Amino acid sequence: MAELRKDPLSGNWVVVGYGGSKSSGTGLCPFCPGHESFTPSTIRQYTDEAGDWLVRCFPAANPIFMIEVGEERRGEGLYDKMGNVGAHEIIVENRAHSRTMAMYTREELELVLAMYRERILDLKGDRRFKHVQVFKNHGELAGSYLLHPHSHVLATPIVPARVSRQVIATRSHFVQKDRCLMCDILNQEIRQAKRLVSMNRSFVAVCPFASRFSYETWIVPRFHDANYENMTGQTARDDLADMLLDIMKRIEQFTNAYTIEIHTAPNMASAESHGDDLPLQEYYHWHIEILPRDFRSSKYKREDEFAVSAITPEQAAEAMKAQ
Numbered sequence: 001m002a003e004l005r006k007d008p009l010s011g012n013w014v015v016v017g018y019g020g021s022k023s024s025g026t027g028l029c030p031f032c033p034g035h036e037s038f039t040p041s042t043i044r045q046y047t048d049e050a051g052d053w054l055v056r057c058f059p060a061a062n063p064i065f066m067i068e069v070g071e072e073r074r075g076e077g078l079y080d081k082m083g084n085v086g087a088h089e090i091i092v093e094n095r096a097h098s099r100t101m102a103m104y105t106r107e108e109l110e111l112v113l114a115m116y117r118e119r120i121l122d123l124k125g126d127r128r129f130k131h132v133q134v135f136k137n138h139g140e141l142a143g144s145y146l147l148h149p150h151s152h153v154l155a156t157p158i159v160p161a162r163v164s165r166q167v168i169a170t171r172s173h174f175v176q177k178d179r180c181l182m183c184d185i186l187n188q189e190i191r192q193a194k195r196l197v198s199m200n201r202s203f204v205a206v207c208p209f210a211s212r213f214s215y216e217t218w219i220v221p222r223f224h225d226a227n228y229e230n231m232t233g234q235t236a237r238d239d240l241a242d243m244l245l246d247i248m249k250r251i252e253q254f255t256n257a258y259t260i261e262i263h264t265a266p267n268m269a270s271a272e273s274h275g276d277d278l279p280l281q282e283y284y285h286w287h288i289e290i291l292p293r294d295f296r297s298s299k300y301k302r303e304d305e306f307a308v309s310a311i312t313p314e315q316a317a318e319a320m321k322a323q
Contacts, residue, residue: 002064004158006080012161015064015084030061031092031148043089044118046111055111056092057119057153063088064154071128071157087123087155091115093136097148100138101260102248109241112151116262119153120229124267129155131163131266139257141293151260159266167266167284174283180224182285185209198246202239205247212291215254219243219288226265226284247290257293262286 002018030038033052040061045053065086072083093112094104101109120132136151137144159167173181189196189206197205197217205219221236231237251258265284 002084004082004084008078008080010161013158018064018084019062029097029146029148031056031090031146031150032097033095039090044115046115052095054095054108055115057089057115058092060088060090060152065156067126082157085128085157087126087129087153089119089153091119091151091153093149093151099149100248100252100256101136101149102245102252104245106238106241106245109245110237113237113241113244116151116153117229117231120262120264123153123155124229126155127267128157129267131156131159132264133160133163134262134264136260138259139255139293141255141257142259142291163263163266166263167280170283170285171278174278180283180285182220182287183224186220186222197250198243200239200243202236203243205243214294215251215292217247217251217290219247219290221286224285226268226281226286228262228264228286228288244288251290251292255292255294259291259293261289261291263289 002015004013005016006013028035028038036042036056040059042053043057043059045056047053065084065088067085067087069083069085071085074081091112093101094108104112116134120134123129123132133154133156134151135154136149138149170181173179173184177184186204186206190199190204195207195209197207199205199222202223203219203221205217208216208218219240221231221240223236225231231240264286265280268280
């Protein structure tokens with residue numbers, strides 16, 4: 001049984017005892033039309049006029065986090081651990097098996113982005129979940145071995161370490177200067193235009209100053225908002241779809257493997273306090289990070305939001321002692 005354990009030195013939470021992926025055993029793609037019986041029951045789907053699904057969302061067949069599990073926070077001496085309560089959902093983005101995001105029409109991409117918003121809103125309604133993370137891995141170098149275009153949604157009982165560091169950094173900047181850090185970054189990037197890739201009415205795409213990967217690109221709203229799921233205006237939705245399509249067409253000229261992450265604020269209803277009652281909405285600024293992968297960068301493990309281990313350290317120690 002998987003569980004969450006806290007590293008007392010780094011403060012990071014790690015999932016241990018996770019069994020890994022299950023195969024349908026048929027050799028057929030479980031995400032293709034006509035193979036719906038290979039996946040768990042649909043949570044939500046968008047359909048066309050004929051009733052055929054266009055975008056599907058369903059629970060992961062072998063989830064990292066599970067709604068049915070109790071939180072059960074407990075200690076083992078100085079160590080802290082808890083159940084892997086949460087949610088793990090799969091969004092199948094398109095009926096076509098081998099299309100990449102750069103091949104989508106604006107209308108197709110808007111449906112995917114709308115499903116992201118809907119699932120974040122729904123999962124944030126559960127106060128047990130302090131953070132909802134949407135990400136897409138494309139290509140084997142990014143850790144995806146299923147070609148059919150799909151994304152993951154993870155709802156977790158803790159805020160991931162990197163997100164927590166972003167919250168702390170943006171809050172500190174706001175306390176010192178009474179301004180949003182990301183807004184200040186955008187103003188400088190637009191003014192200098194050295195790392196600016198593209199810009200439209202609502203969004204800016206930049207290669208971040210301290211990029212972790214070659215061609216890493218962030219898409220950031222020019223308007224201040226902490227939450228991706230708050231984006232309800234059609235103009236902003238159109239502009240985001242246009243910007244993401246533009247950037248993905250550029251990215252796919254350099255690599256066929258990448259990770260896309262939506263960084264939205266932790267669940268404001270249940271996120272930990274950071275020292276006072278200063279609202280997250282004041283200082284956090286949502287954005288999308290696109291992290292291209294190549295052979296060189298794939299030799300080094302990406303700073304995942306959650307490390308996941310197939311076996312527990314107790315099992316590992318026993319196996320190693322037996323050698």
